[in-house]
Amino acid sequence: DIQMTQSPSSVSASVGDRVTITCRASQGISSWLAWYQQKPGKAPKLLIYAASSLQSGVPSRFSGSGSGTDFTLTISSLQPEDFATYYCQQANSFPLFGPGTKVDIK
């Protein structure tokens, strides 16, 4: 079975900072990787699919990269509305989320 890990589990950052989150799959998943943002009390929101494609309406400060087993989500300049928890999800087989990375205010 594929396992997903994320690092770090949490990160404290300031508005304007560049933030990078890593997701790793236990076996190769090509580019079948998505990223979601979840704010407290809300459903997750799809940000990026196919590892690097931006979902419609998502600000361009969000970007994704990677293939195979290692992937990254980058927020180029953190905005106040970006403080949230971010999950990766593999879509190569039965969908599976990573454990999440909480981005909070420094």
Place this chain on the structure above:
Amino acid sequence: QVQLQESGPGLVKPSQTLSLTCTVSGGSISSGGYYWSWIRQHPGKGLEWIGYIYYSGSTYYNPSLKSRVTISVDTSKNQFSLKLSSVTAADTAVYYCASLGPELLADYWGQGTLVTVSS
């Protein structure tokens, strides 16, 4: 725009069956192209996929829950449902329904409903 809304009891007794329904609006379940899924989130924890169904009735379940899960679809009502049997406190969670595109991406979500398992 597709909208999803979960409904069902917020409190279930241990050993009983949890039953939830998701009503889809703004699109037809039977139009194809999408799977219809259930995802849950334990309090303060991450996301766990329960399973998903195609309008034809084909189902795909998380192996860790497969023995207790049934997902069904009612195209006449544009709804799909979740049944989770023999629940325990460990099944207390927010349950979300979501549409799952052909690339297994959850692009539309319900608001979620908290189900508490307690006597």
